[in-house]
Amino acid sequence: EPEVTQTPSHQVTQMGQEVILRCVPISNHLYFYWYRQILGQKVEFLVSFYNNEISEKSEIFDDQFSVERPDGSNFTLKIRSTKLEDSAMYFCASSRGQGASSYEQYFGPGTRLTVT
Amino acid sequence: AQSVSQHNHHVILSEAASLELGCNYSYGGTVNLFWYVQYPGQHLQLLLKYFSGDPLVKGIKGFEAEFIKSKFSFNLRKPSVQWSDTAEYFCAVNAPLSGGYNKLIFGAGTRLAVHP
Numbered sequence: 128e129p130e131v132t133q134t135p136s137h138q139v140t141q142m143g144q145e146v147i148l149r150c151v152p153i154s155n156h157l158y159f160y161w162y163r164q165i166l167g168q169k170v171e172f173l174v175s176f177y178n179n180e181i182s183e184k185s186e187i188f189d190d191q192f193s194v195e196r197p198d199g200s201n202f203t204l205k206i207r208s209t210k211l212e213d214s215a216m217y218f219c220a221s222s223r224g225q226g227a228s229s230y231e232q233y234f235g236p237g238t239r240l241t242v243t
Numbered sequence: 244a245q246s247v248s249q250h251n252h253h254v255i256l257s258e259a260a261s262l263e264l265g266c267n268y269s270y271g272g273t274v275n276l277f278w279y280v281q282y283p284g285q286h287l288q289l290l291l292k293y294f295s296g297d298p299l300v301k302g303i304k305g306f307e308a309e310f311i312k313s314k315f316s317f318n319l320r321k322p323s324v325q326w327s328d329t330a331e332y333f334c335a336v337n338a339p340l341s342g343g344y345n346k347l348i349f350g351a352g353t354r355l356a357v358h359p
Contacts, residue, residue: 160346170287170333171348183346218287229336230274230275230294232347236286 129153131235133219139241140209148204148238150219159202160220160232161194163187170218184209209242216240245270245338249350256324256357264319264353266334275337276317277347278308282330290332293317304328329357 140146152159161173172183174196184192193205202221206213216239219241220232250265275277278290291302298310308319317334330339 162347163296169351170335170347170349172348175346216266230345231277231289231292233289234279234287 129233131219131233133217133235133238135152135238136166136236137239137241139243142211142242146206146209146240148203148206148217148219148240150204150235151200152202152219152221153223154200155223156221156233157224158182158222159194159196160222161204162218162220163215163236164218164237165212165215173204173217195228206240209240211242214240214242245336245348247334247336247348247350249332249334249353251353252351253354254356256325256355256359258357259323260357262319262321262324262328262355264332264334264355265320266284266317266350267315268317268334268336268348269315270336270338273339275339276308276310277335277337278302278306278317278319278328279333279335279349281333281352287333290319324357326357326359328355330355 134149151189159176162170164170172185174188175182191207195203215239218237219235246269248267276293279287280290281287289301290306293300293310301307306321308317310317332353333348337345339345
């Protein structure tokens with residue numbers, strides 16, 4: 128069964144450094160998402176992406192964040208200058224397309240980002 | 244703004260006990276509802292979903308959920324839990340946006356521990 132994959136599984140970085148989290152969505156999916164879960168808190172929506180542009184972003188997704196689909200398979204989340212409060216588990220998700228099928232999102236295993 | 248409330252943060256049961264996890268949402272329009280499960284060390288997996296039709300939906304591993312529109316609820320149930328059901332359970336609601344893509348709004352999660 129196709130799966131969403133994410134790399135790395137764990138990333139440790141120093142405050143102020145740039146990080147890129149990578150995701151490979153399911154191949155025939157058209158919509159892509161990033162969520163994050165700070166330890167002990169709920170899963171929060173960050174951004175959705177369709178047709179090579181952001182379709183919606185949350186207030187968390189400020190100018191320090193960017194997303195990109197650099198080729199036909201990868202979907203990346205970049206944090207330009209990490210802060211301690213960016214430490215969280217970051218989940219990538221994808222969904223198929225229009226209509227009811229677009230409502231089912233498939234999640235990757237997550238990348239645990241630790242900012243020191 | 245949409246929100247999702249899960250009443251129980253931590254539930255402890257013995258094997259064969261019945262389970263009901265509460266979920267309420269605040270949104271007056273059409274909603275799509277989901278329960279996701281996260282087993283220890285694993286990623287979010289879809290347990291079941293409700294888009295329309297029969298308000299009693301059956302998911303994987305013997306779980307079911309009932310959508311009660313008048314109560315804005317989507318409670319998860321299982322008649323007899325097993326030790327392998329130990330996991331964190333998340334209720335989620337989608338927020339339809341223009342264009343067919345959407346974001347999921349998650350509840351805080353319920354951590355279920357099943358003792359043999």
